[in-house]
Amino acid sequence: MTASKVISIVREPMFDAVHGTDTATRVQVHDTDASGPNVAYAVDYEPTSYHEARALFQRLRLTDVHGAFVDFGCGKGRMLLLATEYSFGRIVGIEFSQQLCDTARANVQKYCSSTEERVEILNEDAASYELSDDEVVFFFFNPFAEAVMSMVLESIYRSLRRRNRQVWVIYNNPRCRALFESGGVFLKVDEHRLPRTRAFVYTNVGTDPRSVRSLLPERRADVPGAGEATERVGADGCTPVRSSSSGR
Ligand SMILES: C[S@@+](CC[C@H](N)C(=O)[O-])C[C@H]1O[C@@H](n2cnc3c(N)ncnc32)[C@H](O)[C@@H]1O
Numbered sequence: 001m002t003a004s005k006v007i008s009i010v011r012e013p014m015f016d017a018v019h020g021t022d023t024a025t026r027v028q029v030h031d032t033d034a035s036g037p038n039v040a041y042a043v044d045y046e047p048t049s050y051h052e053a054r055a056l057f058q059r060l061r062l063t064d065v066h067g068a069f070v071d072f073g074c075g076k077g078r079m080l081l082l083a084t085e086y087s088f089g090r091i092v093g094i095e096f097s098q099q100l101c102d103t104a105r106a107n108v109q110k111y112c113s114s115t116e117e118r119v120e121i122l123n124e125d126a127a128s129y130e131l132s133d134d135e136v137v138f139f140f141f142n143p144f145a146e147a148v149m150s151m152v153l154e155s156i157y158r159s160l161r162r163r164n165r166q167v168w169v170i171y172n173n174p175r176c177r178a179l180f181e182s183g184g185v186f187l188k189v190d191e192h193r194l195p196r197t198r199a200f201v202y203t204n205v206g207t208d209p210r211s212v213r214s215l216l217p218e219r220r221a222d223v224p225g226a227g228e229a230t231e232r233v234g235a236d237g238c239t240p241v242r243s244s245s246s247g248r
Contacts, residue, residue, distance in 0.1 A: 015050040015078070021107040023047045023078040032097035038127055041145040045075040045100060048141045048172055052194040053082050056170060059192060060201065062086045067136030067165075070094065072126045072152055073143025077104030080119055081111040088137070093121040094129050127151040131159035136166070142173035149176040157185065160204060169202040 016024050027045040034042065066089050071079045074093030083091045095101050101123045108119050122129070127148045138156065140149075160167070169186060171177065172194070180186045180202050190201035 012049055012051065019081075020110045021076075021078075021081070022103055023076045023081070023107060027075075027097075027100065029097070032099050034097040034100075036096070036125060038096070038125055038144065038148050041148045042096075043073070043142050043144060045097075046141075047075060047078040049194070049196060050078070050082075052172070052196065052199075053079060055194060056172070056192060056199055057082060057086070059190075060168075060170070062088075062137070065137060068092055068132065068134045069137045069139065070131075070135050071139045071141075072129075073140070074104055074121065075100050077107045077119075077121060079139055079141070080104065080121070081107060084108075084112055084116050084119065088118065089134060091116075091119045092132075092135065093119070094124050094126050095121065096123065096125045098123045129155060131155045133159050133163035133165075135159070136168065138167065138169045140169070140171045140174075142171075142175050146176050146179060149179055153179055153183065157183075160185070167204055170199060171202065172199040173197045174200045 013024060016022060024047060029039055029042040029044050032045075064087060066087055068090035069080075069083045069086070069088040070092045071077075071083075072094050074080055074095045077093050077095075080091050080093045093101075093104055095104065101121050104121045108116055108121070112119075125148075126144065129152070156167070169180060171180070174180075177188075177200055180200075181188065185204050186202040187205045188200055188202050192199045192201070
């Protein structure tokens with residue numbers, strides 16, 4: 001086991017203990033109130049590791065991004081909490097389980113010392129979420145399979161057609177990366193090796209790659225290691241983990 005993985009395992013339970021939040025416990029989608037056809041494509045709730053999220057956010061130059069941050073499949077909202085430390089104008093979590101939304105709202109109240117009015121947690125299926133045109137950073141921690149991801153991508157494309165702007169996709173455990181890489185809109189600008197998984201960063205480039213504004217530092221500091229989170233979906237890259245025990 002690498003040193004960075006050991007550090008990550010030791011630090012992980014500390015997050016909730018320090019902040020009085022409830023983000024760490026995994027929840028199977030089938031044990032929540034989430035309903036509808038897209039439950040079949042959902043990946044169970046598991047938070048992005050605190051350590052990995054910090055590493056990712058620190059690596060990207062997010063400090064002067066004032067548009068909105070969206071976590072598709074925000075679960076208990078850990079990424080929303082961390083996003084409040086940055087300059088985003090709005091911080092949006094989309095989650096189709098009302099129970100997980102309620103937990104995420106309680107977590108925001110506990111984590112943020114004063115009322116954090118930038119955070120909105122929407123109890124919605126990501127597949128039917130219509131983007132707002134101020135949204136610029138899209139976060140995914142392998143939340144769902146291709147059937148849903150392709151609908152989210154269509155919504156991103158529609159929004160870009162309404163208001164052309166530079167946007168970034170941070171995709172942790174990018175099982176449906178082929179969708180981003182085959183659409184002719186997004187270019188992968190970073191691949192970040194985290195202790196348990198990998199995260200890819202994409203941006204839309206238009207026709208001239210020189211117009212890309214990088215969020216990346218000039219020097220790379222990849223953390224070696226790979227891990228179990230990358231194995232949570234099937235070998236086709238998009239088949240979700242089933243919530244029944246036989247699916248694991
Ligand atoms: C792996 S967890 C990621 C949690 C969070 N983004 C994080 O990084 O800490 C995936 C989440 O996506 C949610 N989800 C799956 N399919 C969804 C859908 N179609 N619409 C909204 N949420 C969905 C699940 O309920 C679960 O909470």
